[in-house]
Amino acid sequence: MMAKPDLLESPGTKLSESFDLPWMVVVHNDPVNLMSYVSMVFRRVFGWSRERSEQHMMEVHTKGRSVVWSGGREKAELYVQQLHAFLLLATLEKAPH
């Protein structure tokens, strides 16, 4: 079952951004990364519960990718940078229309 990403845009979003399509942060599978490590990274970066982290980790493991966040571009870039700092394979993608 695909997990739905949370939209975390605040009411104070700039006007120029509010008309932008959301950006998705996608984590891709890499067979080297330990499942326990990926789950730990999700808890650290997103502050998720263990249960939710493992859900997304299993989605990465079984489906090859998981959308872990969706929202404004600036925050999406920050999340990708944080995930890269833990050596996870993460990319930004424009959300579908």
Added chain:
Amino acid sequence: MNFEISKRGNPLFSRIHPFLAEMIKGVAEDPWEEYPEGSSRLLPPPGTDEELLTDWADHVQPDLRRRFDEDRSQVVQDIGTMRSGRGKSPVWSLEIPIAHVDAWLTTLNALRLAIVTEHGFGEEELAHKTSPDLSTFHGIALLKVNFYAFLQECLIQGLESRESESCNQDSD
């Protein structure tokens, strides 16, 4: 080799066989020097948007590289504290300050990724479905990848056991 949490609350590896102690010392390797092709995996692109790629290469990747180097420097310092016992076949011990565990996890992961990418290991080899041929460099590299994974798992378990202790204390 044993793993536990010390009285100081730090991950502690003890009774380390000298052969494994040498492998732990190998964690100090600079992946960019030792695995130049494999280290390309350590700074992957963030997507396909041209403007983003340029910005990432100019600003984000140098910062990530600096952080990885800082983490490795911390690990090198900790490796310097490894202690061996006395006798004909001395065993070693290594206590890692809890504040340094993240640096170890990142450094171990970077090495594993670089080695796997450099040697082109497939999923079957990584899933332990084949035994490494230790007469070859390829086989020794796979042994390293698996041993460093074991160290990572121990450290993650150590972190999680501290987290659950903290939760139990908070709930008291």
